Structures are given as C-alpha cells and as structure tokens.
Amino acid sequence: MAILETKVRSTNVNRVCFSIWEGWEHCSNMSDASIGRILIGWNKATIRLNVIADDSQYIHCDVKLVKENSSIGLTIVYGSNNPMERKVLWRNLINQAHMMQNTPWIILGDFNTIKHPLEKVGGADWGNYYCEDLSNCMRDAELEDLRFMGHLLTWSNCSEGARRIACKLDRALINDSWKDLFPNAMAHFFNPSISNHSPCLVRVGTIEDSLISFPALLIKFIYNTKKLSPNPPPGPLSFPIFGNLLLPCKVAKLEPILLKLHAKFGRILTLHFGCTPSIFIADRTLAHQALIQNGTIFADRPPGPDGRYKNTISSAAYSPTWRLLRRNLTSQILNSSQVKSYSHIRKRVLRNLLECMKSQSSSCDSVPAIEYFQYSMFSLLVLMCFGDNIEEKQIKEIKGAHDRLMLSVGRVNTLNMWPRVTRIFFRKQWKELFVVRQQYKDSMIPLIREREKVKENNLRKDKYVLCYVDTFSGLRIPEDNRKLTEDEMVDLCFEFLNGGTDTTSAAWEWIMANLVKYPHIQEKLYMEIKGVVRDRQGILKVENLQKMSYLKAVILEGLRRHPPSHFSLPHAVTEDVILGGFLVPKNATVNFFIAEIGWDPEAWEDPMAFKPERFLSSHMNNREEILLNAKEGSIEMKMMPFGAGRRICPGYALAILHLEYFVGNMVWHFEWKGVGGNEIDMEEKQEVLTVKKNPLKVLLCPRIKFN
Structure with a gap:
C-alpha cells in the first residue's frame, strides 16, 4: 500500500505508520523530501520489498512475492508541480526502463500532469506542450496505461458548474513483461473520499479472480457465452487442401473481392488459402476487441512458408527476441532525444530535395513528385541507419x-x-x-x-551520432544467447529502410495530391506556416511543428483517407478465441482491413471526403491522440494506419514527424499546381502498397528564395 502527499514529518513517520500498518514494514522518501511525499507499507509475511532507488518524486522497489516465488518491479510516483522538475522524473523513468526490460514492472501514482487534452475538463487550456512530456516518456520507456475501470478524471478541485476543474493526474503504467505475466490485471479508480484524488486499487489475479471481484463482469460473461456460436466466421465455399479456388495469392489484389464478400457475409469472414484459415476483419469494434482487449492472443505472426520466423521486428514471433529487437529500435533510435540529434540529417536531405525541385521549377517542366519523395525518404533512413558520413x-x-x-x-x-x-x-x-x-x-x-x-x-x-547499425553489436538473441549474425543484421537494415521509405513517400504523395486538388486547403496551410516561421527565407523547423494544428490535421486526414497499406500485416492467433460471436481458431491468420476501418461512416461524417477540419475539434488537438486510440488501454478505435495493439508500428511517431516536416516545407517553399489545372486523378493502384495509379505530376511556383 502506498500513500502520497502525506505531509508527515520525519520525526512522526514511525508513529503514523504504526497506527496505519501495525505489524507491517514501511519505507519513505524522507531523505529526499523533508515533509514526506511518499509512504509505502507492506505485509512482510507475503512480500519482500527492497528499495532500489528513490528521490523526491519516486521510490523504485524490487518486490518479491513470497507465495508465488516471483519478483516484480514497483515504482510509486508523486510528480512535482514544477514542469522542469518533472523532466528529472521522466529521465529517471526512461533510464529505469532499460534495466527493467525483462522484469514485470508497474508504475503507480500521481504524475501531476496529463497525457493528452482529453484528460482535462474546465480551467485554462493546457495545450499540447503540457502533455507531450508524459507522452514522450511513455513512448521512450515503452510503457502504456494499465486497463482500468472507475473514474477517468482522478482529481478535481471539488468545485461545481463552470468553476469545476478535473483531470487524470493519477494512473498505472506497465511494461510488456507485466502484460505477459498478468494479462488480466486491471486498475480500479474509486470515488474520492478524504482526498480530492481517486484511490487506486490494482488487481493482478487470474481471470476467475477478476470475475469474482467484479460480479457485473461475471454476469455479462455468462450471458454472452450462452449467445456465442462455436462456428468460425462465414465465407465462400472452400475445398480441402486447395481452399478457396481462383483467389489471387496477393492480399492487396483481394481488395475488390473482399469488398463484395464483406457485403455478402458481414464484417468478419473466412477465406482458405490451402489448409490454413484466414480471417478478414473490416469492423473497427471487432478490431479493437481483437488487438486491444485480447492483445496477447493476437500478437503473434504466422511463420514463413518454410515454417520458420525471421528475426526482424515485423516478422518475428511474439517472443523475447521480438521484444528485444523492438525495444532496441525504440529506446536507442526512436526516442525523442535521439530523433532530435538527427536534425542535421533532415536538413541535409531537405536541402537536396529543395535544390532538385527548384531546378525543375525553373525549367517549367512538370515534376514527377513520387520519385523525389522516395529518394529523399530513402536517403534520410540510410543516414539514420549507417551514419551521417555516408556520401551521396x-x-x-x-x-x-x-x-x-x-x-x-x-x-x-x-x-x-x-x-x-x-x-x-x-x-x-x-x-x-x-x-x-x-x-x-x-x-x-x-x-x-x-x-x-x-x-x-x-x-x-x-x-x-548513434545510428541504427551501431546498436546491433550489443544485442544477444535470448533463446540462443548469441549475437546477431551478419545476415540478421542485413535483414534488420532492409526492414528499417523498406518500412520507412515506401509507406511514408506513398502517404506524402497522396497528401500533396489532395493539396493540389483542393487549393483552398493548401492556401490555409501556407498561411498557418507563414504565421509561425520567423525567417521568411528560412525553412520550417521541427521546433515549429508543435504550433501547427492545421498541418497536423492535414497529415492525419491524409493517413485516414489514404492509408499507404489497406491491410495490416497478418496476425496469428495463439489460442481459440471468440470474436463477434464466431470462433477464431488457434493458429488462424487474421488480417485487418485498415482502409475500411478508417472509412467507417459511424465514426466519421462523410468519410470519403478529404476534410482536415475534422481533426481540429477541441478533443482532437493532440498529434497522437487518434493514433493512440489504436494502442492498449484505449476505449475505442477510429483509424489504424500504423496497425494497432502490441504490434503497432514502432516508428509511427517518426513517420508523422517526417510527413509534417517535409509536407510543411514543400508548401512553404512552393505553390503546388496541377498540370492542366486542379483536376487530379485520384484513382488507386494496388501493389504492395496502395499508390496512385497515375503518379502525381505538378508545376511548382517558388514562394521564397531558398539560400
């Protein structure tokens, strides 16, 4: 048990703890905070607790569960009211995360800040700046919110009406190892009593324990079980061994067929490629149930045709090796401080791109945009992968x-x-x-x-400057306790270059095509940039991006309306599971129709139109909020251009940064016009990705003189 903001002086701490926890052990951070901010008490008959580190904002402990003979990491947090002091807390949590990679870890407490604007009502608008520190910390430390019930807004000023202010200051964060050990754990935030904060209770038992603790869930579970059918999702006639005949081998070419089949059989259906059933889901509610609520079951990948897995982030089985590779990429390369260190690389690539486009515009020739976009993104990722000393x-x-x-x-x-x-x-x-x-x-x-x-x-x-291949030498494959082979390193490099080049450049082309088709949107975006960039002859810098809500809206709308891939990478199911009233059998392959999920008319008004303004409402003004709805702990899902759940693309934040940076600079430096007017052909072509059937060709009119 932990108590925060105790205001107990060091001379009284033993007396107070004895009155609350007679016979229990206790600890505090009195040595770092004269008036105790954190007190922890535990029953020594069932728990062995050892304090590893502490300061004025947290106590980090190693907790051994005597009966279970297992250990977990526990960190109790009471964040400072001062944002600058909280930056020390974020650094400590990120550093601690590296040491807790293979240990179940939970962080509980009052963080004294929120993750995004939706977590606050009333009072002054805290905006994106106030929220991004916690979001960045969670991303860099690979943490996410534990599922919870009860109060969303855990603190209030105890006022009513227009004077009421409430927000989610208290939360429980967990790492991947915790999720694997306690897949049914849940936090419960109760009604405030003697404090204006909601008390939090975390239950870590089995599903049976959880159902006994929450009778309403037990009743719902029994009721639903009676209704569920043991049959798999419906689908067209299939034949043993051969499966569904006359179907194309590539999932991308299945799209027109799947649209007809979904209209006939419903939003979840089964196809057979040979003997293996493939489930196709085009419903956002079912996708949320699968990838978020049953994340562990759907987190695996099917093996390759030879029955083996590749040791890459996208293809590896859901295993310690996958966690190692993913954590290495996110913590070493994609953390916010490291991404900032690549600013000179982004500027170098942007300068080369602007010079090429300026040369094309001066000759009055049409510009084949996708060729420049692909080469620019590839160059940027090569420099991040192999180092900034790579020559052209x-x-x-x-x-x-x-x-x-x-x-x-x-x-x-x-x-x-x-x-x-x-x-x-x-x-x-x-x-x-x-x-x-x-x-x-x-x-x-x-x-x-x-x-x-x-x-x-x-x-x-x-x-x-650290690059991706620099991180390989310290990695050891957990299952074999060996270093990466050179072939595996090459596979990881290919994944890094391929994963961030074609998808980002395809999205970039679709966004620019819409800006040409709708010049009023392009002009509105240009005026926003003009109000932010101080140097009229300079470039739009990364530091400016946080101030540009309309640019973010344009990028999100582009990803929603034109996701580069209309289908997710296939997931494999590790056990039989009921989904939407149907049985999804163990080892089945599950595919999610990303495009259809983002075009759901129940979630989006006029979904096939390109309307960035839909992302400008007050509860959508955080860059990542809509995308984070595809991560664990979310309540619903509206779009998933980067996948969802545990297998969500680890580079989604970097992709959005690159799109904002390069799209913004394209509009800032040039007015984009269609060849022969603004009538842009938006017909799609299904390849590995969904690209424009006729590549975008434009005329560029320089707006500023680039030095």
Whole structure:
C-alpha cells in the first residue's frame, strides 16, 4: 500500500505508520523530501520489498512475492508541480526502463500532469506542450496505461458548474513483461473520499479472480457465452487442401473481392488459402476487441512458408527476441532525444530535395513528385541507419541494390508458395533470386563492418551520432544467447529502410495530391506556416511543428483517407478465441482491413471526403491522440494506419514527424499546381502498397528564395 502527499514529518513517520500498518514494514522518501511525499507499507509475511532507488518524486522497489516465488518491479510516483522538475522524473523513468526490460514492472501514482487534452475538463487550456512530456516518456520507456475501470478524471478541485476543474493526474503504467505475466490485471479508480484524488486499487489475479471481484463482469460473461456460436466466421465455399479456388495469392489484389464478400457475409469472414484459415476483419469494434482487449492472443505472426520466423521486428514471433529487437529500435533510435540529434540529417536531405525541385521549377517542366519523395525518404533512413558520413554516391548504390531486391519480392512470393516443388522446376528463377539477394548483402555488410570499426576505435568521437547499425553489436538473441549474425543484421537494415521509405513517400504523395486538388486547403496551410516561421527565407523547423494544428490535421486526414497499406500485416492467433460471436481458431491468420476501418461512416461524417477540419475539434488537438486510440488501454478505435495493439508500428511517431516536416516545407517553399489545372486523378493502384495509379505530376511556383 502506498500513500502520497502525506505531509508527515520525519520525526512522526514511525508513529503514523504504526497506527496505519501495525505489524507491517514501511519505507519513505524522507531523505529526499523533508515533509514526506511518499509512504509505502507492506505485509512482510507475503512480500519482500527492497528499495532500489528513490528521490523526491519516486521510490523504485524490487518486490518479491513470497507465495508465488516471483519478483516484480514497483515504482510509486508523486510528480512535482514544477514542469522542469518533472523532466528529472521522466529521465529517471526512461533510464529505469532499460534495466527493467525483462522484469514485470508497474508504475503507480500521481504524475501531476496529463497525457493528452482529453484528460482535462474546465480551467485554462493546457495545450499540447503540457502533455507531450508524459507522452514522450511513455513512448521512450515503452510503457502504456494499465486497463482500468472507475473514474477517468482522478482529481478535481471539488468545485461545481463552470468553476469545476478535473483531470487524470493519477494512473498505472506497465511494461510488456507485466502484460505477459498478468494479462488480466486491471486498475480500479474509486470515488474520492478524504482526498480530492481517486484511490487506486490494482488487481493482478487470474481471470476467475477478476470475475469474482467484479460480479457485473461475471454476469455479462455468462450471458454472452450462452449467445456465442462455436462456428468460425462465414465465407465462400472452400475445398480441402486447395481452399478457396481462383483467389489471387496477393492480399492487396483481394481488395475488390473482399469488398463484395464483406457485403455478402458481414464484417468478419473466412477465406482458405490451402489448409490454413484466414480471417478478414473490416469492423473497427471487432478490431479493437481483437488487438486491444485480447492483445496477447493476437500478437503473434504466422511463420514463413518454410515454417520458420525471421528475426526482424515485423516478422518475428511474439517472443523475447521480438521484444528485444523492438525495444532496441525504440529506446536507442526512436526516442525523442535521439530523433532530435538527427536534425542535421533532415536538413541535409531537405536541402537536396529543395535544390532538385527548384531546378525543375525553373525549367517549367512538370515534376514527377513520387520519385523525389522516395529518394529523399530513402536517403534520410540510410543516414539514420549507417551514419551521417555516408556520401551521396553510396546512397545511390544502396538504393540500386535495394530496388533490385524489391523487384524480386513478387517472384519470392510465387516461388515460396510451394518451395519444395519450385526448387525442382524453377531452378533458374531461384538462382536469379539468390544472386539478387547476395548482391544486396554485399552492399550492406561492408557498411555494417565499417560502423563497427568506427565504434570500436572511437573515431570521430567529437561528431559521433548513434545510428541504427551501431546498436546491433550489443544485442544477444535470448533463446540462443548469441549475437546477431551478419545476415540478421542485413535483414534488420532492409526492414528499417523498406518500412520507412515506401509507406511514408506513398502517404506524402497522396497528401500533396489532395493539396493540389483542393487549393483552398493548401492556401490555409501556407498561411498557418507563414504565421509561425520567423525567417521568411528560412525553412520550417521541427521546433515549429508543435504550433501547427492545421498541418497536423492535414497529415492525419491524409493517413485516414489514404492509408499507404489497406491491410495490416497478418496476425496469428495463439489460442481459440471468440470474436463477434464466431470462433477464431488457434493458429488462424487474421488480417485487418485498415482502409475500411478508417472509412467507417459511424465514426466519421462523410468519410470519403478529404476534410482536415475534422481533426481540429477541441478533443482532437493532440498529434497522437487518434493514433493512440489504436494502442492498449484505449476505449475505442477510429483509424489504424500504423496497425494497432502490441504490434503497432514502432516508428509511427517518426513517420508523422517526417510527413509534417517535409509536407510543411514543400508548401512553404512552393505553390503546388496541377498540370492542366486542379483536376487530379485520384484513382488507386494496388501493389504492395496502395499508390496512385497515375503518379502525381505538378508545376511548382517558388514562394521564397531558398539560400
């Protein structure tokens, strides 16, 4: 049990604790706060608690559960009222997270701030700036809110009417290891009594324990169980071994067929590719139930055609290896401070892009936008992956090898359908494929080895900027207790470059196409930028982005209306589960129709229109709020362009940053016009991603002189 804001002096702490917890042990942070801010009491017969670290804002403990013979991490927080002092707390939690990677960890207490504006009513508007520190800390430390019931707004000023102020200052945060050990844990925020804060009780028992604790849930569970059908979701006729005949092999080419099948069978249906059932879901409520409420069950990936998993973040099984790789990327490369350190790289890429576009505009030729967008994003990610000393010639060589490998992807999918058969009858094609893959490795491995030398010899120490491949040397695969092989490093580099290039550049093209089609939106965006950028001849900087609500709305609307991929990466189900009244069997593959979920007319008015203003309402003014609804702890889901739940794309925040930065600068430096007017063809083409059938070609009119 923990008590916050005790106002108990050190001379009285033993007497007070004895009166509350007679026979229990206790600790406090009196040495760091003269008037006790935190008191913790525990029953030594059932718990062994050891304080690891403390200061005036937190106490971090190692807790051993005697009966269960297991240990957890517990941190009790009482954040300072001073935002600058709270920055120390955020740093400490992020540092602590690195040491708690494989230990179940829960952080409880009063954080004295909110995560996004929706968590406050009444009083002055705190805005995005006040919220972003906690959001960034949770992202960098890989923490999320524990599921809860009871009060959302856990503190109030005890006033009524127009004078009432209430917000969510108190919360329970958990890491992945906690979720795995206690999948049914839940926090309950009760009615305030002697304090103006809601007391919090965390239950960590089994599902049976939880149902006994909450009788209403038990009644609901029994009632629903009687109604549920053991049948799988409906679907067209299938045949043993062969499955549904005449279906295309690529999920992307299934889209027009799936739309017809969903209209006939409902928002959840089953197709069979061979013997394996594939469930397709086009309903946001069912997607939320699967990926958020049953996140652990749906967190796995299907194995490759050879029955094995790749050790990459997107393809690895839901396992300690996946957690290691994901945590390495998010904590080492995608944390907010590291992303800031790449500012000179972003500026270098932007300068090259502006110079190319300025040259094209001066010749009065139409500009093939997607070619510039793809090369710019690829260059940026190469520099983040291999270091900022990579020269332009090397980038072009890497891109050439990367493009050749991407062209072979379709051939890989075909050959992998029946690999034992195709290796006999299509030897030549397999040989060509191996040559392309070897060429790609030959271009990657020297760069990886060169960075290892730089790191070992501490070369360029004064200018050293951490890049992705620098983080590989310290990783060890948990299952085998070994280092990464060079082949695995190449796979991770390919994933990093591919995952952030085509998806971001496709979204970028769709957004710019809409800005050309709707010049009034482009003009409104330009006027917002004009009001923020002080240097009329300069660039739109990352620091300016937080002030630009309309730019954020344009980006979010682009991702909603034109998600780069209309389908999520496939999920695998680890046990039988009931979803929407149907049985989803163990080992089934589950696909989510991202586009249809973002176009739901029940969630969005006029969903097929491009209207950035829909994201400007008072409860949507945080950049990540709508996307965070696709993360664990959310109440509903309205869109999921980056996936959802435990397998949500770890780079979603970086992708949004890049889109805001480059789209903003494109509009700031040029007026974008269609070739022959504003009639832009918005027809889609289904490839690996959903791209424009006819690539965007524009005329550029420079707005400012770029130095």
